[in-house]
Amino acid sequence: MADPLPRLQALFEQERERFSAGRxxxxxxxxxxxxxxxxxxxxxxxxxxxxxxxxxxxxxxxxxxxxxxxxxxxxxxxxxxxxxxxxxxxxxxxxxxxxxxxxxxxxxxxxxxxxxxxxxxxxxxxxxxxxxxxxxxxxxxxxxxxxxxxxxxxxxxxxxxxxxxxxxxxxxxxxxxxxxxxxxxxxxxxxxxxxxxxxxxxxxxxxxxxxxxxxxxxxxxxxxxxxxxxxxxxxxxxxxxxxxxxxxxxxxxxxxxxxxxxxxxxxxxxxxxxxxxxxxxxxxxxxxxxxxxxxxxxxxxxxxxxxxxxxxxxxxxxxxxxxxxxxxxxxxxxxxxxxxxxxxxxxxxxxxxxxxxxxxxxxxxxxxxxxxxxxxxxxxxxxxxxxxxxxxxVRAPYLTDWIAEKSIYDAQTQASEGRHVAPHATELAALFAVLTRMKRPAAERYAKPVASLAADLSPLEKADLYARGTVPSRLSGEQTRELSAAIGALYRESDVYPNYEGRTGASPREIRGVIADAGQHAGYRCLSPFAVLERLAELCTRVSEFDWLRQDAVANGYHDPKYFLRVLRERLAEESEDEFRTATGLVDEARYVETFERYVHHVSAQIKGEKIRNRLTGRDDPPDESMMKDIERNVGATGTAEEFRRNVISRVAAWAIDHPGEKVPYATLFPNHLQRLKEVFYQDHRRQVALLTRELLVLTREEGAGLDADARRRAEGNLAALKTRFGYCDHCAADAAAMLLKDRFADPKVA
Ligand SMILES: [Zn+2]
Ligand SMILES: [Zn+2]
Known part of the structure; x- marks a missing residue:
């Protein structure tokens, strides 16, 4: 081993220089x-x-x-x-x-x-x-x-x-x-x-x-x-x-x-x-x-x-x-x-x-x-x-943005370096915390179209509106625009109330405790979202300790812990299914974006009275009316086709003016339309995804017993995609697969 003394002397000298340089x-x-x-x-x-x-x-x-x-x-x-x-x-x-x-x-x-x-x-x-x-x-x-x-x-x-x-x-x-x-x-x-x-x-x-x-x-x-x-x-x-x-x-x-x-x-x-x-x-x-x-x-x-x-x-x-x-x-x-x-x-x-x-x-x-x-x-x-x-x-409320709240718990789980943190574990905890803090909008404070939209918002929809800016998919294009423009007003609505949004609800301290307990759950190898849900359900029974559990539930699920737990379970199932579907590669995301892009292209030509060059025949054809109608039916267009088409084109045009020369991000500009297209495409493939999920469960829980070489290879590929794209490990992928087979794919139409 080298003599540490010269090195130490050098450090002493540096320290002395630093001292005098610091004047x-x-x-x-x-x-x-x-x-x-x-x-x-x-x-x-x-x-x-x-x-x-x-x-x-x-x-x-x-x-x-x-x-x-x-x-x-x-x-x-x-x-x-x-x-x-x-x-x-x-x-x-x-x-x-x-x-x-x-x-x-x-x-x-x-x-x-x-x-x-x-x-x-x-x-x-x-x-x-x-x-x-x-x-x-x-x-x-x-x-x-x-x-x-x-x-x-x-x-x-x-x-x-x-x-x-x-x-x-x-x-x-x-x-x-x-x-x-x-x-x-x-x-x-x-x-x-x-x-x-x-x-x-x-x-x-x-x-x-x-x-x-x-x-x-x-x-x-x-x-x-x-x-x-x-x-x-x-x-x-x-x-x-x-x-x-x-x-x-x-x-x-x-x-x-x-x-x-x-x-x-x-x-x-x-x-x-x-x-x-x-x-x-x-x-x-x-x-x-x-x-x-x-x-x-x-x-x-x-x-x-x-x-x-x-x-x-x-x-x-x-x-x-x-x-x-x-x-x-x-x-x-x-x-x-x-x-x-x-x-x-x-x-x-x-x-x-x-x-x-x-x-x-x-x-x-x-x-x-x-x-x-x-x-x-x-x-x-x-x-x-x-x-x-x-x-x-200076008022310091609880956060009402669940994505921000999630980063508090992500920091906690990174610091503890214990079990693998399964996808959605901290997300569910953060969403729960924010749901307990949500107040029902006072509809009378808003002008006509927004008033009824605000009155109908559920706590989860409101939370997603704040954190992601996504509006409920049940709304029409016009309603989507109205509500999107009102997010800031909704967010600040209660600033002037003594009982403002973010004053009552679960404290991050309690939720941290829930996460720490969930991380010890004997039934899971990871910090599992299922364990988080269990611990949250237990928290909800401690009515005498927390005033947010003693509030009267109001319309649409506000202040209602049973509702919170139910929508969180649904949310977890939906998102897990989405990840499994994506991991299997059966429904390519690029495909429905392309389809929508093609739709916009045809609509635009139709409005301008132009023809479209057919790539196969090289001929100039009129816009494809049956394709456009198909898409409109699939996305659930409301109003007349003409109105709907003009709306779509004017939104694309407005975006293009602000972003000259850039590629139009259809997925962010029309999130609900694309979501619906995706669902329609998915209907055809759901049975296959269920099958692949079962293979994956056999691979992870039963070492692939009974799978033939092709099935094993498929399952391994899907598992790898779940790991790299969404952060699963063998254990939490198996947990999620088991839940999906039980809750989502048990339907006879699927299984
Ligand atoms: Zn003095
Ligand atoms: Zn895991």
Missing amino acids: RVLSFDEYLTLLASAPERYTRDAARYLRDLFDHYGTTAVERPYGRTTRWKLFDLPWDDDAGRRDALVGHEQVQGEFYRAISNFARQGRVDRLVLLHGPNGSAKSTFVACVMRAMEHYATTDEGALYRYHWVFPRGRGGDASRIGFGAGVRPEDGPRAGESYAHLDEGAVEAKVLCELRDHPLLLLPVGVRQALLREVLGPDADARVPVELWKGGPCHKCQQVFGALHTAYRGDLRKVLAHVQIERWYVSRRYRVGAVTLGPQMAVDARERQVTASRSLAALPASMQYTALFEPSGELVDAAGGLIEYSDLLKRSLEHWKYLLLMIETGEVALDTSNLVPNLVLVGSSNEGHLDAFREHPEYASFRGRLDL
Whole structure:
């Protein structure tokens, strides 16, 4: 084995270089040079820092059936590895946008005047949201753009036997202390007698007297500097302790600011959730989050100027202090009684927290979370009205887009690396969760044609409308267009209701539990959709635990768990059959698209009064009327043929205008028509698919007993296609085949 030592030495050297390249320690003068190089960057408060952090990672436009939204990339944790990215925030683009708006307001005003309160049902990713922001802060703080600086006071040990230069222990004379241009910032640790920290991580510029500071800021930022820096940086001051140290040095050096600043060591700092630096989360059990204690009998005291040794020096501590310069999260804020957190609102009002001997002015963004029940109770509180203005309420509902919800559970199953995850297992779980959250549309809120379409929507149809943008196949072309255009309005309908869609329903926590249990099911080798359905049915019996199981069922299946389970079973059977049919290759998808394309071609020629070149005979023939009628019958066309044909052509033409030169995607433009064509074609082949499914079951469950060579080869080919195209394994393919033979192919017409 190679000697690891040289390699280790090289790593040490790299680490040392990284340390100095990171410009971790600076004198005050060096800091001013840095400040002048990027004045906006180095004059930020916590709110501006957070806003810049959002901007730093940028946004991406997300197209959903219910509209275009803006997603803030930081919530995808792009700097992290694959495993880390599983903690990303799924969906919630609206929450992101509102949080950004809140911090942008603070940044513009130059002060934080509200607590951002995320409210929603239990388990709606409020803490995941904040955790993502905090992780982004940790990463951003390591970049040049996100560099953060704090300061310490440094008192040197005597040099060359010069006792008078030992800190201040021997009593200092103004001619002692630092020489012109000297700084103690870079002293070796051995030459430092004492260091006094600023626990609040005050901005270094706060050390400059207000007049000097403002002149400097005008110098680097221009004459409108007062409008361009946070209020506290413009006219505030350092914390009480730093004020005391500053005052003592200032007196000792008879007002020579340069000598005072020679004691200042600026150091880069990094946000850390683990060590509670600039990012702190507090549970509801905490009571006091800021306190102070007197600094006694420490070496640092002996090194301070004589005048200070008779002053009681207090240092603040607590979570508000730990979070200084960054973000503090109060989870379940309203779970505490108002008495326990009223001071926070007062702090926001006045900008400071009163401690025993001093007032604390922490530079912080505050975010809280609450479930809807606690917020409702708080709204009834007599003092609510007076505090409402100090809260920025941001609603965080459950997701109602099942495709987004599914990715939460996909991340979970990837992380657990247990059994094979069968197709549809997480999909069914996500669909179930979303179905429990669906509200029946209030038809009276929509104009005429949409009103009745909305009233007829079942929860599953509504869920598919949101996630896939697909309308029920029972609708006509005209209705399809009307409803498609109304998806955004349906999705946002309940935004203004106190009982909005996404407030009540199964929590992702419960569904995660269901998936974890299903993954242990003794009857299956995979995480099976059948096991998920079983566990969901069990969940539905726990009526006393969940309010979403106690809602009155309304028309079309809303709030009806029995309906949810039934449609999920049907859905699973339909999709499995579709996959088996595709895997057998009996019904080629390209074929019905081609057929429809040919139909459009003939219709177009007919409308224009043109003929069509017959490829076989080379003659120009009129459009094939019987073929067109056939297709119209197969897709279930409504209205007159002429109307129907004009509609089809105008949709194709409209699409072509928007996408010149591109191939028309008939499958997405006319999904229902193509679905029906496919079904008609399939009728002829269903018996064969049933036969092939039986062969596949014999192959996987009985090692192919009794299959002849051809049948075995066919079954093997079909199994391989199920694996590569749809992600089955031997076990879950067998499970699905058994279900299909029992539920779908048991019909005597088929079997
Ligand atoms: Zn301080
Ligand atoms: Zn499997």
